[in-house]
Amino acid sequence: MRKIYTTLTLGALALVVATIPLMAHHAFGAEFDKDAPLRLEGQIVKLEWVNPHSWIHLEIEAEDGSTEVWMVEGGTPNVLLRRGLTRDCLAPGTVLIVDGYQAKDHSLKRANGRDVTFTDGTKMFMGSSGTGAPGDAERLAARQARGRC
Amino acid sequence: MVTCARTPLADSRVFEVQRFGPLMLLAAASMLAVTPSAMEAQQTNERWVMPRTADGHPDLQGSWSNATMTPLVRPPGVGAVLTPDQVAALEGGQQDFIREQLADSDPDRGLPPVGGEFTGNFLFDAGGGAVGGYNFFYIDGGDDIAVFNGEARSSLIVDPTDGRRPPLSEEGRRRTGERFASQRQFGAYDNPENRPLEERCIMSFGSNGGPPMLPNYFYNNNYTIVQTADYVMIMTEMVHDTRIIRLGTPDPLPAHIRPWLGDSWGRWQGDTLVVETTNIHPEQNLAGYPPAAFKPSENIKVTERFTRADEHTINYEFTVDDPSMLSGPFSGELPFKALDGLVYEYACHEGNYALANVLMGARAQEREGVSNQPDTR
Numbered sequence: 001m002r003k004i005y006t007t008l009t010l011g012a013l014a015l016v017v018a019t020i021p022l023m024a025h026h027a028f029g030a031e032f033d034k035d036a037p038l039r040l041e042g043q044i045v046k047l048e049w050v051n052p053h054s055w056i057h058l059e060i061e062a063e064d065g066s067t068e069v070w071m072v073e074g075g076t077p078n079v080l081l082r083r084g085l086t087r088d089c090l091a092p093g094t095v096l097i098v099d100g101y102q103a104k105d106h107s108l109k110r111a112n113g114r115d116v117t118f119t120d121g122t123k124m125f126m127g128s129s130g131t132g133a134p135g136d137a138e139r140l141a142a143r144q145a146r147g148r149c
Numbered sequence: 150m151v152t153c154a155r156t157p158l159a160d161s162r163v164f165e166v167q168r169f170g171p172l173m174l175l176a177a178a179s180m181l182a183v184t185p186s187a188m189e190a191q192q193t194n195e196r197w198v199m200p201r202t203a204d205g206h207p208d209l210q211g212s213w214s215n216a217t218m219t220p221l222v223r224p225p226g227v228g229a230v231l232t233p234d235q236v237a238a239l240e241g242g243q244q245d246f247i248r249e250q251l252a253d254s255d256p257d258r259g260l261p262p263v264g265g266e267f268t269g270n271f272l273f274d275a276g277g278g279a280v281g282g283y284n285f286f287y288i289d290g291g292d293d294i295a296v297f298n299g300e301a302r303s304s305l306i307v308d309p310t311d312g313r314r315p316p317l318s319e320e321g322r323r324r325t326g327e328r329f330a331s332q333r334q335f336g337a338y339d340n341p342e343n344r345p346l347e348e349r350c351i352m353s354f355g356s357n358g359g360p361p362m363l364p365n366y367f368y369n370n371n372y373t374i375v376q377t378a379d380y381v382m383i384m385t386e387m388v389h390d391t392r393i394i395r396l397g398t399p400d401p402l403p404a405h406i407r408p409w410l411g412d413s414w415g416r417w418q419g420d421t422l423v424v425e426t427t428n429i430h431p432e433q434n435l436a437g438y439p440p441a442a443f444k445p446s447e448n449i450k451v452t453e454r455f456t457r458a459d460e461h462t463i464n465y466e467f468t469v470d471d472p473s474m475l476s477g478p479f480s481g482e483l484p485f486k487a488l489d490g491l492v493y494e495y496a497c498h499e500g501n502y503a504l505a506n507v508l509m510g511a512r513a514q515e516r517e518g519v520s521n522q523p524d525t526r
Contacts, residue, residue, distance in 0.1 A: 027348055029278025030338060030521070031506045034265030039258070050500025051493050052369060052387065054287075073503070075287025076368045078386070078493030099261050101280040104510025104521070110502065114261060114281035121256035123286055 031073075032112050036102040040070055040111065041119070044094045049077040056113065058096060072098050072113040095119050197460050199420065204378040207420045207457045212488035215465065216291035216370040218243060221363060221437050221481070223304030223312025231301040236294050243292045250285035276367075289368045297464065297482045305363065306441070308468075308480040314441040321443065321474035328444065338511035338521055341504060346434065348504055350497030351409070353387040356437045358410050360392070360426045360451040361467035361481065363437045371492045372485065381415055381422060389495035394424050402428050404447060409433055411451070422455040436469065446473035461487040 042060030046069075054074040062068050077085070100114040116124045200208040218239060223229070231239070265279025276282055295302045304312035317325060335343050346352040355365025362385065364370045369387035376382070383392040392410050399414040406412075411429035415422055429435070429445045436442050449471040456464045463485040470478035514521040 027344070027503065027507050028276070028280050028282050031503055031510060032278075032280040033510070034279040035263055037261040037263055039260050048500055050497075051495045052497065053500045053503060055500060055502065071502070074283045076289075076493075077287075078371070079287055079289040079368060081493060082490060097256065097258075099258060101261065101265065103506050105506065105513040107513075108506065108509065110506060112277075112280055113283050114277075115254055115258075116284055117254045117256065119256055121254045121258075123251060123253065123284060 028112055031103060032101040033104045033106070034101060036104075036106065038098075038100060038102055038111055040072070040096075040098040040100075042070070042095065044090055044092050044096065045069060046092070047090060049081075051078055052076040056090075056096070056098075056116070058098065068109055070098075071110045072100065072116065073110065074113050074116065090124070096124060097121075199457055202376060202378070206376075206417050207422070208376065209374045209381065209422065209455055209457065209463060210376050211374060212490065212492050213372045213374065213463060213485040214370050214488045215362065215364045215372070215483055215485050216289060216366075217295040217305075217364055217483065218291050218293060219295035219302050219305055219483070220366075221305045222314065222441050223306065227303045229300075229303060229307070229310070229312060231294060231303050233301075236301045240293055247285075247292065287368065289370070290366045291364060291370065295483050297484055298458075302482070305481040305483045306479055307482050309477070314436060314443075314479050315475050315477040317443065317474060318472070318476045321446075321471075321476075324446070324474065325443070336511075336521075338507060341508065344504060344507065346432065347388065348501075348507070350388055350501055350504075352390065352433060353385070354434065354438075356434050356442070357387045358385040358390040358392065358433075359435070359467075360411065360413070360424070360429070360453055361436070361469060362453075362465070363481075364483075365437070369495070371488055373492045381424075384492065386492045386495050388497050399425070404428070407431060407447070411449075418454075420456060424453040424455070426451045426453070443471070443474055446471050448473045458484070 040058055040060050042058040044056060045059045046057035048055040048057075052075065054077045056072045056074060058070050058072060059067055060070055095118070096116055097119055098111065098113050098116050100112040102108075103110040118124065202208045202210075261281070266281070267274045267279060268281075295305065306312045306314060309315060332343065337343060341349060345354065347354040352358060353365060353369070355367070356363040357365055357370065362372070362383070365387070371386040373384040373386075374381065375384070379396050381394040381396065383394070384390070385392070390410055392413055394413040394415045396415045396417075401414070402408075402412040407428045407430045409430040410433070411426040413424050413426040415424040417423070427450050428447075429449055429451070431444060431447075433445060434442055435445050435449075449469070451470075452468045454464075454466040456466075458464045464482070465485050466480065466482050468478055468480040469475075511521040
């Protein structure tokens, strides 16, 4: 049973892997600079829920004390909406932590949101209707108790 | 409270795989109907009455998804039909993977590593490159095995019986070689025209619009069908493409007119909608990913069959015949499952900063004398 899992999974993955460098929508490797890692912590000032790429605008405090607005690229919003995301989940002023990499053109204050979380490390969104993963209901209840979606 | 740390830290550490948020197979148990067992399906059908439109034909209208874990091409050494234990292992493994991906992160995490990092997960690394992608909760690639006529399938292709697309013909290899040679005249980031269709918001990767209409194993595998007595329209979420299928005796387009999704004509054969499509655009991605993908010739013909199987399912069958490109035809089967709610608008151009970022990044690197090749394995 384990063997078939491995075989089928790897087979499926192989189909995708062979082509993603050519076909990936985002071309992240071309868009962002692997030598420019960053960690942003700041509050949401704007959201662009555009399918297939959402962009979160965060106002952060730069090292010199000035404020900057950075754009953080995410994935498609349709999955989040279908799982119960509402405007209240990510209201302006909500503080997020982002780790990712800056755009290759360093004049752009843009980055990929490799991992976007609330300040306590919980994922920005998990989904109210659940993923079917074990413990979903418990995790959701705990998040809701903390006022999270 | 608000900070910005951009300087690489000497102690940048290796993050766990689950912290990398890129692409993959996942998670729409909430949006996909649970596949019933054959017995359950039979019981359901005993109570189910085929919905029909005013003109008496089966009503295919609504929102549907063809997301699935089952690959288009069967992996070597795997039987065509999976056992219940095998299905349980595959779907259970996927659930474990989902659980790992949704785990909390360390709120005190530092910068990701300079130079990027590959995760060891082929799919993540291929999609996100060394910089990773984005969080897993965005992903909806399908979390169950495709069940068709009560059989759990290990591939969507069923003919040839090995589950694989027939090889390119000699003519197909020649044409493919010429196309690659033409592309190699330019660098990958020299101009927008050299960027892939999906990055330019023209067509989906993975042959969502097709035909044949296939899942991409990432996200947005959703469709809306609207039907009249004279037309069937299929709106494909990615990239907001609408197939307009005319019903009746074909009056085909001239050979030189080749729309992206081709020229489709349909007819009812009993309770099955049969659609034949020719004139598909020569640059359309067909049959998803390698090793099955290819570019269609002027002689391609795709035949599709749509049959309502139960309240939650349309059985979708297809045959692709391109005698100029392939050494033989191939056929496949997969379920389209009812989707709760409407398909989200796809507004690719409105949010497509990525294409500009890619090209601007390449120009910036050229100014700096740095290679701008993709950071992918």
